[in-house]
Amino acid sequence: MLKPTRPWLSRLVCRIGPSISRLVATGFLMWIASPATPVSGATFTPIVESFVTPVPGSPAVTFGVFPTPPSFDGQRVVFASQQPFTTFRSLWSADPNGGSLVSLADDNTPIPGGGGRNFGNVFPFGIANGRVVFFGNDDATQRGYYSVPATGGPVTLLLNNGTLIPGGNNYFDVNFQSHFNTDGGTVVFEDRGSIYAVPSTGGAASLVAGGVFICEANYLGGGVGQFLVPDLSGGTVVIFASFGQGLIFTSPLSGLTSTVQMCPGAGSVPVATNATRVATLNTVVPGDPQDRTFDSTAFHLPIIDGGTVIFGGAALNSNTLGIFSWRAGTLTRLVDTNMPVPGGTGTFQPLSVGQLTYTTSNGHVVFRGVDAAGKTGLYYVSASGGTVVKIIAEGDPLDGGRTVGSLPQEAIGANSLSGSKLAFIVNVNDPKVGLAKSVYVADLSTAVLASVLPSSRSVQVPGIATVFASMIAVGTVTATNCSISPITGIPATFVYQTTNPATNALTGSPNTPVNIPAGGLQTFLLAFTSRAPFGPMDVELGFHCDNAAPAPVISGLSTVLLSASTTPVPDIVALAASGDPGIVDIPGATGTGVFAVATVNVGSAGGSIIVSADTGNAALPVVLSICQTNPGTGACFSGPSPTVTATINPGETPTFGIFVAGAGAVTFDPAKNRIVVRFKDQDGVTRGATSVAVRTQ
Secondary structure, eight states: OOOOSOGGGGGOOOOOSSOOSOOOOHHHHHHHHGGGSSSSSOEEEEEEETTTSEETTEEEEEOOBOSSOOEEOSSOEEEEEEOTTSOOEEEEEEOTTSOSOEEEEETTSBOTTSTTOBOSBOOSEEEETTEEEEEEEEETTEEEEEEEETTOOOOEEEEETTSBOTTSSSBOOOOTTSOEEEETTEEEEEETTEEEEEETTSOOOEEEEOSOBEEOTTOTTSEEOOEEEEEEETTEEEEEEEESEEEEEEEETTOOOEEEEEETTTEEEEEESSOEEEEOTTSBOTTOTTOOBBOTTOOEEEEEETTEEEEEEOBTTOOOOEEEEEETTEEEEEEETTSBOTTSSSBOOOOOTTTOOEEEETTEEEEEEEOTTSOEEEEEEETTOOOOEEEEETTOBOGGGOEEEEOOGGGOOTTSEETTEEEEEEEEEETTTEEEEEEEEEEOOOEEEEEEESSEEEEETTOEEEEEEEEEEESSSOEEEEEEEESSOOSEEEEEEEEOTTTOOBOSOTTOOEEEOTTOEEEEEEEEEESSOEEEEEEEEEEEBTTBOOOOOOTTTTEEEEEEESSOOOOEEEEEEOSBTTEEEESSTTOEEEEEEEEEEOSSOOEEEEEEEEOTTOOOSEEEEEEEEOTTTOOBSSOOBSEEEEEEOTTOOOEEEEEEEESSOOOOOTTTSEEEEEEEOTTSOEEEEEEEEEEEO
């Protein structure tokens, strides 16, 4: 027995008429807005792709993106490469559009002061203010920190394992596993439990934190005196202090000061007097329902930008790992493992310390997350808290028919975000070369997406055709003064007004712009009052905000097919439902996908309606058939056929099943690859329509 639809669809009655106070199935607005793009409004620019992008000057050689997080200062993207099928490694920079590729250092670059030796490793690395700092070595005897202009030039030695530690007789023990970061003209780095700074163009190193103690109650040793993992912003350094138990604090770049004090558990020791605590074992976790304090063994590496510290942590006796922000003494929970994954399955999953990565810039935070289905993604949240927004995740489409295979652990690092632009590594499924590691830049600037439901209305003059629209603000700031207006001219007056997304009640005033917070949704009622008859027209709508480009115009998603007649006509409101909301999945290239459509005739006339399905303007390898279904059981009344003719009188609510048989693979391009179900009268005039995206799974 064919049963393409769910019984509850037969009870879905949408009375969308002159009344402007009702909206049924707001959930459909949510999913119909999102399939138009794979990500939350971000635009993606490819920089390099392994096995595809040729190395400048060597057209027969391609890049092999090395698994080290890229760095970005807003002007240049820095990434590492290892030539495919060789051990040859190199460090490169490019502009944010993927042009001006420049080699910065490689295995053939002489080490400054290295006695004629060449580098054998040129990463990890970071960039700030046009200067790239990297760790380099050739073997166990040549290890150091070096810098080079981001547009290429001579390499400068900052220090190596032959450089004396300031104020001592020992040498630095530079190690590729040690952490360093750069900002402005300074590099901060750890060395054997102390933190040092050195100018990024060369000069003498200075001590930032070392030889002092952070005295803190309830720590087994009375506190912590070993300092690790520094990050720098302006004149402030954030440091993770640990000796079994950890805490996070900030220090002036000029260094910690101390006085000898009695510290319980440690005795008389030099205690830091100008360290500012961010989070310790004694700090209450914000938002914890039991007001528990942080687990001192669960802190994750802190980063800092403009006075805001971002770090990972968890409450005592809890496996709810979260990401937190701190600014001027105020702690905010940004995301944790109780929060649902936007566009994903379930909640964010716990990650180990090594797997949890995040980056911050100008009050923005991007982090890597994993959903309950094991799919990886990159997500955005404001450093002051708020809605978590998906940037990109597994399965999303990219340019050239590519799709996202995964966002690996090295997708982002501390220096990957600059303002609202993000450099990241993604494993792509490329139709030409298969799985390939690539570097992209995502522009997270504010954008808006829009949808309209239902997608077709037919009224009698001077009737009012009402539809409902949703706008989603995506990016990193609030979309301001957002309004709606018709682009296509029709003989009808137009009014829009905001509604409450939860209750569908009207809010605000007619034709009044509204602000939409980043990641937020605003719903609207749109009313067209016809002044004269006109045939079916696909009316394009302009969804505008002052600080964003207009929402993309996508026929059937953000447009409405309108017509007006001097005589009573059918007005079929149709809603589609599928197992994956908004998408019909075809299992394999030759499998069959199924979705259902519920309808109601809200017009003043009935009659014989021809129901059909097509792929719009796209030529897709699918065969479509349709049947009318039993509203109670979901079973087809008769076998599927290319069209079905049904009598739909006013107020009647028939349901239909649509079968999508594959005859080849359909790529996931939801703005173009869609199945459209049309309801036409005996004169061939469309009286209703709905659509879903289609893809091969």
